[in-house]
Amino acid sequence: MFFLPLFDENSTSSRPIVVWMLMAACIVVFFWQQSLDDVPARLALYQLGFVPTIVFQGDTLPTKLILVPAWTTIITSMFLHGGWLHLGGNMLYLWIFGDNVEDAMGRIRFILFYLLCGVAAALAQAAINPSSSIPMVGASGGIAGVLGAYLVLHPKAAVRCLMVIIVFFRFINLPAWLVLGGWIGLQFAAAPQAFQGTGGGVAYMAHIGGFVAGVALIPFFKKPHVSLFDRGQPPKKWSGQPISFSEVKQEARKRFERSTQQPARSSIPPSNQKQPKGPWG
DSSP states (O other): OEEEEEEEOOOOSSOOHHHHHHHHHHHHHHHHHHHSOHHHHHHHHHHHSBOHHHHHSOOOOOGGGOOSOGGGHHHHGGGOOSSHHHHHHHHHHHHHHHHHHHHHHOHHHHHHHHHHHHHHHHHHHHHTOTTOOSOBOOSHHHHHHHHHHHHHHOTTOEEEEEEEETTEEEEEEEEHHHHHHHHHHHHHHHHHHHHHTOSTTOOHHHHHHHHHHHHHHHHHHSOTTOOSTTTTSOOOOOOOSOBOHHHHHHHHHHHHHHHHSOOOOTTSOOTTSOOOOOTTO
């Protein structure tokens, strides 16, 4: 049995422009990767992916193959992906949870937060084997930070999930603390594989490092008036009862319409109240 989150029932006060831009960048870069022949595509992973032995051990590619300084690959690697499932899973989680985190921070702070979490994720993975020559690629480190921030901001939010039991499936609502807590729990459970070199290509320590960074950074990056742990908010409605497929389609349509139309302003303080500003506005 496993759960696949599809979307949350948690409105925002602004359009998630940065989330859309990050998704677009990852998708465009992935299609560029797909356009390459086999050898250039593999080479691009070493040129733009984060290779610990190059960054920390002083190893280098042949001069004519170097595209960017080695230290910048910790950023460029966040826009590369290893396959369709890798890209699709990352974009799904960023789409579901990224809008509320961006809304809680503002666009500039969210960009910085996302990149810092990606850096923390890469360093956490590299720490277990700094001499590794395997390229690290993917947005999952930054997205793991987004998940950690969302858990701290909205643990009670309802998340619509697809529950699969062998060949049977149901749509149900679950609280964010269960969905995201379960996800990070699985990463910790699988982490020993990373130390043993049997992780199957999954950077579990990067997921943990990004998630922990997100939890630690959100109090400093959120807007001053935004509360943590849904404090001061009305109780969220969620239920483990099955939901029909027609209801799921209807909710997905409503979510898309909300994201493209004039955003709701219910979470904005009344105009007669002075809203505090953070250092980034």
